Amino acid sequence: MASLIACPHCGPRPKEEFTVRGDAGITRPAPDAREDAWYAYVYLRDNPRGRHKEHWHHTSGCRRWLIVERDTVTHAVYAVTDAAAQGETA
Amino acid sequence: MVDFALVHRPALAGAKSGSFGAPATGNRITLAALPEGHVLQVLGSKGSAGLEDLIRQIADGNQTAARAYGPGQWFVVGDATLSPTEIAGKAALLSGKASIAEQSHGRIRIGMSGGSVEAVLAKGTAVDLDRAKFPVGRSAMTLIGHISALITRTGDESFEVMVLRGFAESLWDELIQMSLEFGVDARATV
Numbered sequence A: 001m002a003s004l005i006a007c008p009h010c011g012p013r014p015k016e017e018f019t020v021r022g023d024a025g026i027t028r029p030a031p032d033a034r035e036d037a038w039y040a041y042v043y044l045r046d047n048p049r050g051r052h053k054e055h056w057h058h059t060s061g062c063r064r065w066l067i068v069e070r071d072t073v074t075h076a077v078y079a080v081t082d083a084a085a086q087g088e089t090a
Numbered sequence B: 001m002v003d004f005a006l007v008h009r010p011a012l013a014g015a016k017s018g019s020f021g022a023p024a025t026g027n028r029i030t031l032a033a034l035p036e037g038h039v040l041q042v043l044g045s046k047g048s049a050g051l052e053d054l055i056r057q058i059a060d061g062n063q064t065a066a067r068a069y070g071p072g073q074w075f076v077v078g079d080a081t082l083s084p085t086e087i088a089g090k091a092a093l094l095s096g097k098a099s100i101a102e103q104s105h106g107r108i109r110i111g112m113s114g115g116s117v118e119a120v121l122a123k124g125t126a127v128d129l130d131r132a133k134f135p136v137g138r139s140a141m142t143l144i145g146h147i148s149a150l151i152t153r154t155g156d157e158s159f160e161v162m163v164l165r166g167f168a169e170s171l172w173d174e175l176i177q178m179s180l181e182f183g184v185d186a187r188a189t190v
């Protein structure tokens, strides 16, 4: 339980409680976008070294999607926020 | 046509019961299967806020009956079984600001008490259960080992652990195991 993610709703929790989806910077193409745009969206990912924003799901906690900004080399965590826009949640 | 009768059995009916582990240490743990009354999952609708008072109105009045575990998410629990009509009545009280999902047969409550109860639970979860940080009435959805559970403080030295029905006996056995060093009295029948 070494790596802790500070969930904005639940407080610090071990990474085992979370599911990582990956890069939070990718935007979904329009429904009628070309096949190569969809291919890139579904399959192609960078493998960045350093500071990176990712979607993490607090699966075994509040079940909210979060944006975790962390360093992929040191695992220093800079910020954790809810992925939903302000006022969107109950 | 019914080929065989369905019998409703409490999830922990066949679980281990009795006294286990260290002899009297003064810090013994008591584990108890709680009545399979009602468990209502309440989800706030999009954009609604400040629902706490409303949620309390559909609870049975017990101080720890309404349990928040995330933004707009609660479990409302109690020992009494509720008819579909009673649940519909509660849903009407929420007047569209939140909805109810009936989970009474899906989740099992286990009561846990004793002087060393925090030390035992700390073996399974990373949540800080110290009284100052986790007062009576506070809840946390977390993992106990690999099993997802809702932990609620119900008193100075007592907690409730709510778990999916299919995991109840497995968690029960683990809680006994985790309590052995202090000694544990386990009552699986309500």
Ligand SMILES: [Zn+2]
Pocket (backbone or CB within 6 Å): A007, A008, A009, A010, A011, A058, A061, A062, A063, A064
């Ligand atoms: Zn959380």
